[in-house]
Amino acid sequence: MDRRTFVAGTAATLAAHAAVPAVTPPPAVAMATRPIPRTGEELPVVGLGTWQTFDPPRRTAESLAPLEATLRALHAAGGRVLDSSPMYGASESIAGELAERAGLGDALFWATKVWTRGEADGVRQMEQSARLLRRRRIDLMQVHNLVDWRTHLATLRRWQAEDRVRYVGVTHYQTSAFAELERIVAHERVDVVQLPYSVAVRDAEQRLLPAARDAGVAVLVNLPFGGGGLLRRLAGEPLPGAVREWAGSWPQALLKFVLAHPAVTCVIPGTSNPRHMTDDAAAGTGRLPDAREREALVRALDL
Template sequence: MPSDRRRFLCRSMLLAAGLASPVATLAALPSLAPLRRALPGGRETLPVIGMGTADTFNVGTEPGERAPLAEVMALLLQTPGPVIDTAPSYGSAEAVTGDLLLDANARARVFLATKISASAANAPAQWAQSLRDLRIENVDLLQVHNLIDWRDNLRFIRQLKERGKTRYTGITHYREDAHEALAQIVRSERVDFVQLNYSVAERNAERALLPLCQERGVAVLVNRPFQDGRLFRAVKDRPLPPWAGEIDCDSWGQLFLKFIVSHPAVTAAIPATSKPRNMRDNLGAGLGRMPDARQRERIAALLA
């Protein structure tokens, strides 16, 4: 069977059944296996679609609040080793993440990232509380949140790495005006990850920061892939362009995410959601054909 025809039939099967149940069949469908990217050193890969927890996981303990998040988590866990990114400054998100991972017996099945978002003097106490909230003894990635006291906090994170409390170090920010500061750190320091904002409508990272990370072998996580919903508002009531099918996109969200993860410097995007149907849609962006340079510009032109 021609590859395009096979891809079409397999994709139709997934869409008909919903992404939740067919994911287990992906091993038998190589053409639909989620795209993965190598981490520094090439010993490990991550799926290009992970999950953030800002706002969405800041909930209480009522079953009605937790149930949709448990379903979101279950969908994410159907792909081996996805990134879950959280932070102590996200309200109850660390504690909720920890509870859901414990309930699913899934700590070993995710790439867990959190942050130091306190002053250097308060960083040890904050880290200890993160461990309690997440119900863990170590994380995969520990990041300096929004460059807060970054020199001292990066030094503290490196000490934790030496003690086996984290496997990777990182720095983060969510605004374009911080990109030059992030780039300066990448040039002068050794970090394993940079987390930054990047989307079809916020492309400043393409100028210098993404190429620099690629040159230095630094992994990249992308936050705010939908600009906190602004991208969806910009295309409200607009039909998906017919050519979106050329890159196996069934929604605007998938088109926006594929624009991001098709950049060769990007390791994973981490969209946040509390809705299972949105999680299914996000995961679909890691499947099928990815846009080439011409198609990426075609996507960008839709928001120009």
């Protein structure tokens, strides 16, 4: 997707959030948490993805101000997980700079990725990520889209023993990679798997999510809005009364659908708008839809 297409699509996506108040007070109820199975460490269930959203065309005070506000909104709502990658342009550098400026560096759970081939290049890239994020130790380092995953997992196991990373994971954004992700989850020593899952893309329910749960592997969910496509489709559509019983907006409904699966640890919607971040984070409070309500949502969206 080129930047012009992204900007055009984003305009429609924003409309789906239009009903969110301009100023939303801090939540009266704490965000829910779920444990990382390997250690029991609790993570808030809604985090922040930075693909496309933390890489503005120009790095100016005007372009960075809403991004800093978005980080502050995540923290104010009780969220901690921030996910990035060297693939995401300047997102690591910008996130590291703004979190330090906001005094949030130690408050966040920093997840990034290695996205290259070869041991030496992998080490160089991961060391660069740590510098850009301004961290001595990365909370979660993931092999991005399984690129040279055997090489990088060997390095990451050493780094984990040396306390340079706390958790090790693998990721992909395509359902075609699910079979390989399942094999890694079942047979390799990984702490986290990151995968796409949404009301429109439910392939992970068949085998991968159960495999992660059986193996005691935490699950981060990317693309919960279908890359923004679901929100664009729903822009201007009223929230059905039955959905209002458990969600306050379309973004919350889509995120709560994902969180209702018991294998999911945290969902990481991407945004550069603090109002949207506050609305998204509210999906981590209140009740989740039951099986009947989830199926009703699927039918209502004709998916």
